[in-house]
Amino acid sequence: MIIQLQLLGNPNVGKSTIFNNLTGLHQHTGNWPGKTVSNASGISKFNNKDFLLVDIPGTYSIMSNSQEEEIARDYICFGNPDCTVIVVDATCLERNLNLVYQILEITNKVVVCVNLLDEAKKKGITIKLDRLSAHLGVPVVGTIARKKKTLFKLMSSVYNICISQNNTFTHPISYNKTIENCISIIQNQLIDSIPNLFNNNYRWLSLKLLENNYKIIDSIETHLNIKLLNNPHINNSIDVANNLLLENGITSNILKNTIVSTILFRSEEITIEVTEYTKNKHTELMVKIDKLLTSKLTGIPIMFLFFAFIFWLTIVGSNYPSKFLSNIFEILENKLLILFNTIHSPNWLTSILISGMYRTLSWIISVMLPPMAIFFPLFTILEDSGYLPRIAFNLDCIFQKANTSRKAGLNNVYGVWV
Template identity: 50%
Template sequence: MGLTNKSTGIGVLDNEIKINKLTPDDKIIALGGNPNVGKSTVFNNLTGLNQHTGNWPGKTVVNAQGDYSYKNNNYILVDIPGTYSLMSSSVEEEVARDFICFGNPDTTVIVVDATCLERNLNLVLQTIEITSKVVLCVNLMDEAKRKGIEINLTKLSKKLGIPVVGTSAIKSKSLGELMEEIYKVSHNKITLNPMKIEYEKMIEDAINKIVEPLKVLFQDKLDHRWVALKLIEGDKSLLKSISEYINCSLTEEKKLMEKVDDARVLLKDEGIDAEKFRDKIVSKLVKTAEEISRDVVFIKNNNYNSFDRKLDKYLTSKKFGIPTMIALLFVVFWITITGANMPSQILSDGLFYIEDKLTDLFVWLDAPNWIHGLLVLGMFRTLAWVVSVMLPPMAIFFPLFTLLEDLGYLPRIAFNLDNYFKKACTCGKQALTMCMGFGCNAAGIIGCRIIDSPRERLIAIITNSFTPCNGRFPTLIAIITMFFAGFFSGPLQSVFSTLILTGVIVFSVIMTLSISRILSKTILKGIPSNFTLELPPYRKPKIGEVIVRSIFDRTLFVLGRAVVVAAPVGLIIWSMANIYVDNISILTHCANFLNPFAKLIGLDGYILMAFILGFPANEIVVPIIIMSYMATGSMVELDSLDQLRTLLVSNGWTWLTAVCVMLFSLMHWPCATTCLTIKKETLSFKWTLISFLLPAATGIVICFIVTQVSKIFGLI
C-alpha cells in the first residue's frame, strides 16, 4: 500500500475541488489530534453542513472533508484519523502521517485536550518535527476550568514556537481566534520557528551525517532532520512513501545509503540498535512533553478527577465491572424491545397501506398478475418487512449505544473485557467492535479498523457475526416470548424476555472468545499485542448531536445497505414460492431436499430454507417460514404471537426446535451486507469466505450436539 495521490487523500481533495468549483487560492487545512479531544466538534462547528464523508481511496479509513470561509478566503478542512502517534503502527497513523507529510496542507491544526495536555503533546512534538506550519488548538478549556486546571497559552506558544489557541469547541464563538491563526499561518503572515527536539549527542551526530546529502536530494520538500531519523530507524512503509513522493528510490541513492550505514554503525558502536534507537526517540519526546507541561500547566485542585476515579472504582473493578456491564446491557435491550413495538407497528401499517394502494394501481393499469406479484408482493413487501422490523430498534439502539460512547463508558467495557480477550490471544479493543455488532454486524466490521494488529483485526472481523445484530433480535425475541416467556403476562413478560435475551448475548460473547482463541491457535497464530487504552473523562453527552449522529451516520447508513440488498431477494422469494414443478413450488422442492439434513440439527427443511433465503437480510427469516407453512405464495404476518405459536406447533415445532432456531440464528453465516463489508475491509475473497463458513459450521455443530444429546436423554 504505497504512497499515491489516492492513498494520501490528495486525489480526494482534487475531486472535491472540482465538485465545488474551488480556485487554486483555496487553502487546505489538516485537522489532527488524539481520539476523544473534541476534534470532530471543532470540525463540525467550523464547516457546518459543508461536509463530505468517505473512505480514503485505497485504504479502509474514513475521512471527512468540509470547507469554511474566513476573510474572503475558502479553506478546505480535512479531518485526518484520530491517532496518538505518527510512528505508523496502524493504518490510521499511516494515513495521518502521510497526509501531513505528502498532502502538502497549507496548515496543520492539532487539537489537544486541555485536561490532559502532557499526554497530547507527544503528537504535537512529532508533528512539528515534520512541518513548521502548525497551529495548536487547546480544546476543552471550559472543562479544564471546571476542574481547576489553568494553562499559560502564551508561554506554551513561546516554548513550542507555533501559534496556540484556547477553545471550547462546543461554543462556536470560541473558534474565531483559531480561524485567525489559521489565516495567518496559511497566508505566511507570521514567521514560524518551531522548537527543535535535541536528542543525545550520539543521535545528533548520526543525524548530521545524513542531513547534508538530504538537502541536495529533497531541497525544501521535507524536513531533513526528520527524514534522517526515519532513515536511521528504517521505517520501510515510510521510506517507500517518500520514494514515491519524490519519484526516486532512496535505497538506490548510494551516497545517501552509505551515510545512513555509517550513522547506524556509529550508533551500534555505542550499543544503540534499531529497537533501542526508537525507544530513545520516544523517550525524548515523552520527557520533552513532561517538561513543557510542568512549566505551563497549573492545577489548583489535585482532586479534580476524583469523581471519575470513584466511578471507575466500581465500573472497572473485578467485582462490579462485569455485572454492571451486563446490567446496562439488560437495560439497553429492554428499552429497545419495549420501545420498538409501537413504531414498528405504525411503520408496518403505513407501508402495507401503501402496498394496498400500489395493488389498486396495478389493477387499474390491468397489469398481469405476475408483474404485480414480483414488484408488489415480492420486492415491495420484502422491503416493507425490512424497514418496519429493522428501523425502529436501530433508531433506539444506536442512540443508546452512542450515548454510552459519549459518556465515556465504552472504553471501560474494553478495559473490563481486555483480560478475557488477552486469554483468547486477541485485543481488548475487540470488545468495542463486538458492542457495535449488536446494532449491525456491518458497522462492527467497520469498527475493527481501530485494532492496530492485522492478525487481531482479522480475528475481530471473522468473529463479529457471532454477535446477534439488530436483524436477528426480532427472531430471538419472538421465539423467547412464544416458547419460554409465554406463561408471564404484562410487564413481567418483557422483563423475562429481556433476561433470557441477555443470557443469549452472554453466550454469544463466550462463543466469540472461544472461536477467537481457536483462530489465534490455528490459522491466525500469534501473541496478543499491547495497546494503549485511554479511559477518557466522563462527560455530559450532547443529546442533539447523539441523535443526529446515530441516526444519520449509523441507522440510515446501515438501513440503506440492507434495503439495497433486500430488494432483489424479494423477487427471488416470490418466484420460488409461485413457480410450480409437478404441482409443487420450487420453494417446497428445495425444502424437501434440505429436510433430512435439517432434521439432524433440530430444524426442518422450510426453516433451513428460510435462513438461506434470508441471507440478504435476517429480518425476513420468520416471514419466509410463515409463508412456507401457510403456502400463501407471498410473505404474510399473523395478527399475534399466539397465532404464530399455534401455526409453528401445528407444523412440528417443539421446545427443541425453538432452541435450535435460536442457536442457529445466533450462529450462522453473516448477511449479505456484512459479507460485502468484510470483502471491502479485508480486500480478500479468502477471508470473506472464512467469515461466512466459520459461524455457519459452528452453528451446525452446536445445533447437532444439542439435538442428539436431547434425543439420547429422551428430553423430547
C-alpha cells in the first residue's frame, strides 16, 4: 500500500528541495517565491514502505482567497493524505505559523518541518523545536533541505504519524466564547446529520459554515456529493448560530477579522516564546547590506551598477574567450584542410564539410558559448545570493505604477533576466 504524503507551506521555504531529495526527481527550485505552479508527485522509499509525495505550490494562507489557496485547501480536505508535512522557514517563523494554524484546524495528521536551519543559524536565530511541538500538539522536526541526511528524522516522524491510529484532535486555536458557542451549535448538528465527515473534522466545517464560506460548501458538494444546505436541520443550526453572533454584535466582517487576528496573534505569541536571538557580527553586516541594496536612495543605482557590470562582463569580457576559441577552431580547420588534401577529397566535399559545416559551427560556438557561459552562472549566483528578489522588491513599485499586478511585477524582473 502506498502512503500519501503532501508537502505544503509558504512559497520559497524549500518544499521542492525536500521533494527532490526524497524522490530523486528534479522539480524546479530557486530563490524566489512561486516556482512550483502545479502539483508534482513522486515516490520515496522509507522503512520498506512506498510514500507518494505531492509537492504543492506554496501559499501563505488557505482561506480561499485565490486559486492556489483553494487547490491547497481542497488537497488537505479531499486528497486523503496520510500525512501533511508543513514546511516552514526558520528565519521567519511567525509568518509561516499563520498557515500552520490554519491547516491544524483541518487535520492533525501533520508534521511541521522547520527548514532553513542553516540560514537561521547564520542570522543568530534558534528555534526551540520541542517547545513549538508542545504548543502545536504535532511533531516538529528541524531540517536543512539541501542536506539529505537531515531529512531522515522528518521521514521517521512522518512514518510514525502514518502508522499511528490516534485520531484525537488537539485544536491549538480557540476563538472568543461567543464564536466557540456558535461553532458548537453547528458542530452538534453536523455530527448528527453527516456521519464520517473527512478527517472527522466537524469543528472546522462548522467554522466555515458560520463564516458563510460558499466555496467550501461547493467543494464539499463536488468532492463528497453532500448537499449541506439542503439539510433543514443544518440550515436551522446555522441560522441559530448567526443570530447568536448578531445578538453579541458580531457581524460577518467582525467574525472574519476575529478569526484572522486570533491566528495572527497566536502566531506572534508562540514565535516570541520559541525563538531565541543571538546577535552576531554576520547578522549586523547582513542587515546593513540589505538596507543598502533595498533602500530608496541606493537600491536602484546599485542595481544599475550591477546590471552595467554584468552586461559589460558578458559583452566585453566574452570577447577574450571568443577570440581564444576562434583561434583554436582556425588551427583545427587548417589541420582538417591538410587531412582532406592528403586523402584527395574532391573540392566540393571539402567545401561543404570544412568551409560550410565546420566553419559555421565553429563561428556559432565561439560567438555564442562564452557570453552564455558568463551570463547564466552570474544569473545563478545573483539568484542564489538572494539579490534577485531584492531587485524585484525595488522594482515592484514601478511595475505597480505601470498597472501590472504585484506578481506580474516580480515575474517581469525574472523574465527580463532570463
